[in-house]
Amino acid sequence: MNRPEKGMQFAKNVKVIDWLKTEILDQIANLYKGLHYANRHFIIDSLSSLIVSVYILARRVGLSFRELDQAVIEKLREHKNEGHQLEEWYGDLSSLEEYMNKR
Incomplete structure (x- = not known):
């Protein structure tokens, strides 16, 4: 892989990490809404999305x-x-x- 392609990969990875961070915040907000309305489906959906996002974020940062x-x-x-x-x-x-x- 030549230099420009490595730079593109790095930029892409940074962008994905930023997107995952906003996804985590969005799912926390959804979780609060689900708890507020006692909506079991909304709670499960936001918790599972949080877990997936955390695992993928860990992978993106090298874990x-x-x-x-x-x-x-x-x-x-x-x-x-x-x-x-x-x-x-x-x-x-x-x-x-x-x-x-x-x-």
């Missing part, structure tokens, strides 16, 4: 899906060890860690 999964599992363990309230009250962190380890 593998596996690296992101491992970092999430490590973050869950870290929060559990620190006595996070969601773990103490509901066991959510353990449940998510167990789910992710079974995939």
